[in-house]
Amino acid sequence: VSHAMILIGHGHGTRFRPLSFEVPKPLFPVAGVPMLQHHIEACAKVPNMKEILLIGFYQPNEELNRFLLNAQQEFKISIRYLQEYAALGTGGGIYHFRDQIVSGSPEAFFVLNADVCSAFPLTEMLSFQKEHGEPNSFVILGTTANRKQSMNYGCIVEHEESNEVLHYVEKPSTFVSDIINCGIYLFNPNIFQHIGAVFQKNQQDMLLEEPTNGWHRAEAIRLEQDIFTALAGQGKLYVYKTLSFWSQIKSAGSAIYASRLYLNQYHTTHPERLASNKEGGPKITGNVYIHPTANIDPTAVLGPNVSIGTGVTIGAGVRVRESIILHGANLQDHCCVLNSIVGWDSTIGKWARVEGTPSDPNPNDPYAKIDSETLFREGKLTPSITILGCNVTIPSEVIILNSIVLPHKDLNRGFKNQIIL
Ligand SMILES: Nc1nc2c(ncn2[C@@H]2O[C@H](COP(=O)(O)OP(=O)(O)O[C@H]3O[C@H](CO)[C@@H](O)[C@H](O)[C@@H]3O)[C@@H](O)[C@H]2O)c(=O)[nH]1
Numbered sequence: 136v137s138h139a140m141i142l143i144g145h146g147h148g149t150r151f152r153p154l155s156f157e158v159p160k161p162l163f164p165v166a167g168v169p170m171l172q173h174h175i176e177a178c179a180k181v182p183n184m185k186e187i188l189l190i191g192f193y194q195p196n197e198e199l200n201r202f203l204l205n206a207q208q209e210f211k212i213s214i215r216y217l218q219e220y221a222a223l224g225t226g227g228g229i230y231h232f233r234d235q236i237v238s239g240s241p242e243a244f245f246v247l248n249a250d251v252c253s254a255f256p257l258t259e260m261l262s263f264q265k266e267h268g269e270p271n272s273f274v275i276l277g278t279t280a281n282r283k284q285s286m287n288y289g290c291i292v293e294h295e296e297s298n299e300v301l302h303y304v305e306k307p308s309t310f311v312s313d314i315i316n317c318g319i320y321l322f323n324p325n326i327f328q329h330i331g332a333v334f335q336k337n338q339q340d341m342l343l344e345e346p347t348n349g350w351h352r353a354e355a356i357r358l359e360q361d362i363f364t365a366l367a368g369q370g371k372l373y374v375y376k377t378l379s380f381w382s383q384i385k386s387a388g389s390a391i392y393a394s395r396l397y398l399n400q401y402h403t404t405h406p407e408r409l410a411s412n413k414e415g416g417p418k419i420t421g422n423v424y425i426h427p428t429a430n431i432d433p434t435a436v437l438g439p440n441v442s443i444g445t446g447v448t449i450g451a452g453v454r455v456r457e458s459i460i461l462h463g464a465n466l467q468d469h470c471c472v473l474n475s476i477v478g479w480d481s482t483i484g485k486w487a488r489v490e491g492t493p494s495d496p497n498p499n500d501p502y503a504k505i506d507s508e509t510l511f512r513e514g515k516l517t518p519s520i521t522i523l524g525c526n527v528t529i530p531s532e533v534i535i536l537n538s539i540v541l542p543h544k545d546l547n548r549g550f551k552n553q554i555i556l
Pocket of ligand 1: 143191192219223225288306316317318359
C-alpha cells in the first residue's frame with residue numbers, strides 16, 4: 136500500500152457550528168490533536184506508505200497549510216491537499232485525482248472518511264484481504280450497530296463464511312442489516328474502472344437531458360449508492376468486521392465522545408499524552424490530556440475525559456469534567472465546566488457553572504452509536520452539550536446550561552437551553 140486518500144468534504148461542518156467558524160472541522164482538536172492527525176498517524180504506520188492525499192472542496196487556508204507542514208515533519212511522509220472544483224461526492228473526488236495514485240502502479244490504497252474516529256485497523260484489513268478476499272477484491276471496514284441506528288449508515292449484508300458483501304444499501308428506510316459501513320476502505324486501482332463506468336454513463340445521460348439540468352455533473356459520483364450497491368454480490372467486495380472502537384464525528388457533542396475514545400486508546404498508543412497526578416500539579420481523575428503550555432493551579436480537579444489546549448489558564452479550585460477546553464481559554468477560580476466545549480480565548484468568571492447534557496450512546500447497549508441529532512426537535516432546542524464559541528466572556532457566579540453561545544459574546548447573566556446569537 137503506497138497511498139491513502141482522506142475525504143474531507145467542504146470542511147464547514149454544518150453541525151459543528153459555531154466551532155467550525157474558526158477552524159475547519161477536520162482540524163478540530165480531538166483528544167488534544169487535530170481530528171485528521173489520528174487518521175494520518177494510522178496511515179503512516181502502514182508499511183511502504185508513501186503519500187497521504189487529503190481531498191476536499193474548500194479553499195486551502197493558512198490553518199490547513201500549517202497543519203500539512205507540521206504533519207509532514209512529524210510523520211516524515213508526503214501529505215498533500217487536492218482541491219475539487221466542486222463537490223464531486225465520495226467517489227467522484229478520488230476518481231478525479233486517480234492519476235496521482237495509478238502513476239506509481241500501487242497494489243492497493245486506503246480511502247478514509249475524515250469525520251470518523253477509529254482505531255483504524257488498517258494492517259488488519261490488509262491481512263484480511265490476503266487471507267479471505269480475492270486478490271483483487273475491495274474491503275470495507277464494518278462494525279455492528281443496533282437495529283434502529285443501523286439505518287443512519289450504509290448497511291451491509293454479508294456471506295457468513297466468505298464475508299463477501301452480498302447486498303449494500305445506503306441509509307435504508309427499513310432494516311437491512313446490523314453490519315454498518317465505517318467509511319474506511321481498502322481499494323486497488325481497479326476501483327477506478329468501476330467509477331469510470333458510472334462516469335461515462337452519467338455523461339451519456341447528460342447528453343440526453345435538458346440543458347437546464349446542467350448542474351448535474353457527470354463527475355459527481357457517490358461510492359456508496361453508485362459503486363458499492365452495484366459491486367455487491369459480484370465477488371469483488373468484502374467486509375472486514377472490527378470489534379475495535381469506532382464512531383462518527385458529526386456534531387460537536389460527538390467530538391467529546393470521540394475524545395474519550397482516543398484518550399482511552401492513548402494508554403497503549405501515547406501514554407505520554409495522558410496527564411498523571413504529580414507533586415504540585417492538579418488532581419487528575421481518569422483520562423486527561425493537558426498541553427504542556429497550559430497553566431493549571433494545583434488545586435484544580437480535572438477529568439475524566441478532559442482535553443486542555445495550548446496556553447489555557449485554569450485557576451484555583453476549578454472543576455472540569457467531560458469537556459474540551461480550546462487554546463487560550465481562561466477558567467477563573469472555582470468555576471465548574473461539565474460536558475462542554477469552551478472556545479478559543481474564552482473567559483469563564485469566578486464561581487460560574489458551564490454545563491451541558493452529554494449525548495453519549497446508551498451505555499447498556501454494546502452496539503449503540505452516538506446520535507448526532509439535530510439541534511431542534513418539535514421546535515425546541517434539544518438538550519445538548521454547552522458550546523462557547525471563540526472569545527466568549529461568561530461573568531462570575533452565573534449558570535450557563537445546555538446552551539450554544541456564538542463567538543465574541545460578552546454575556547451579562549446566566550442562560551438555560553438557549554442559542555445566544
Ligand atoms: N472530497 C469530498 N469529500 C466528501 C464529499 N462528500 C462527502 N465527503 C466526505 O466524505 C465523508 C462521508 O460523508 P457523507 O457523504 O456526509 O456521508 P455520511 O453520512 O457520513 O455517511 C458515510 O459514512 C458513514 C460512516 O461514517 C457510512 O456508514 C455511510 O455508508 C457513508 O459512507 C465525510 O468525511 C465527508 O467530508 C465530496 O463531494 N468530496
